[in-house]
Amino acid sequence: MLSKNWTTISEFIIVGIPGLHPDYYGLVSAIFFVIYITTVAGNMFFLVLFVTTESLRKPMYIILASLALSDMCFSTVALPKIISKYWFNAGATPFHACFFQMELIHYFGSLNSLIMMIMALDRYVAICYSLRYQTVMTNRVTYILITTAWITAFIAPTVATLDTQQLPYCGPNLILQCYCDHISITNLACAENSKQLLVALCMALLVLLLPLVCIIYSYCHIIASVMRLSSSQSRWKSFATCSTQLCIITLFYMPRFTVYLTTFLQIQISKDFRILLVLIYCLVPPLVNPFIYCLRTQEIRMIVSRWVSRQQALRVACKINVITL
Numbered sequence: 001m002l003s004k005n006w007t008t009i010s011e012f013i014i015v016g017i018p019g020l021h022p023d024y025y026g027l028v029s030a031i032f033f034v035i036y037i038t039t040v041a042g043n044m045f046f047l048v049l050f051v052t053t054e055s056l057r058k059p060m061y062i063i064l065a066s067l068a069l070s071d072m073c074f075s076t077v078a079l080p081k082i083i084s085k086y087w088f089n090a091g092a093t094p095f096h097a098c099f100f101q102m103e104l105i106h107y108f109g110s111l112n113s114l115i116m117m118i119m120a121l122d123r124y125v126a127i128c129y130s131l132r133y134q135t136v137m138t139n140r141v142t143y144i145l146i147t148t149a150w151i152t153a154f155i156a157p158t159v160a161t162l163d164t165q166q167l168p169y170c171g172p173n174l175i176l177q178c179y180c181d182h183i184s185i186t187n188l189a190c191a192e193n194s195k196q197l198l199v200a201l202c203m204a205l206l207v208l209l210l211p212l213v214c215i216i217y218s219y220c221h222i223i224a225s226v227m228r229l230s231s232s233q234s235r236w237k238s239f240a241t242c243s244t245q246l247c248i249i250t251l252f253y254m255p256r257f258t259v260y261l262t263t264f265l266q267i268q269i270s271k272d273f274r275i276l277l278v279l280i281y282c283l284v285p286p287l288v289n290p291f292i293y294c295l296r297t298q299e300i301r302m303i304v305s306r307w308v309s310r311q312q313a314l315r316v317a318c319k320i321n322v323i324t325l
Contacts, residue, residue, distance in 0.1 A: 029086035042290030071286035074108035106157035117211035156203035
């Protein structure tokens, strides 16, 4: 292998979507900005609600709060750079900063995969072993699982990042992606990179395939248990909850597997289509998770409704006091 001292470039240039006409740069940056603000606001809203509401200190909401924090961090790592690229033509990223962004991008992607696995296991115990749920999924057990996920999610991205940094980079330095990711950076190396791509694929399968197997196993048992329910209303309610979660899981996993497998199997797909797949699994789940998992939950809707009612009552009281004075 060539020495990493042969690296001659000092920065990478984020290209974004190669086929996008410059006339649409402003529109695309505005769309990304709105998505980012909405994602952060939605997830921050739930986190504030979780921290300030004692009744939400339950396993399911602990998991959702962890997912909200991870989604917010992921969007903060991924989106500001591409927004500045299209808004201010600031696509340059220092060499080591690009690797740091790559590490964090894949870290939060791995973390979300593990959190969704924990969420599926929580629903599995709640539906299939409802009488034992309170003793099996305690807050303590949930915090241990979540903490383990936040720690172990570092392993695969760190291995892949350190391995990729050993390659020499002497040009070109154009990253055909909206952020620094492993495949795009590795393909810019001036040496044989098949080993690094294989390591990345193995790491990706480890953090994606194993949780997906657990998720599929859990939901197969959940669906089987739901089918045995005597009440059609209960079946419909359970299916409605599971279907929305399965949609998000599909949006998270399927585009990822498509990108990794087409790269490893050397199947040619257009660069714009590949970036579209990446944007689907990067932007859509963090954006809709607060609405799917939070606002559709009856308990949270009741809490929000009471909060809104209190705020309206306070405004009315303030107006009455002003009139009286």
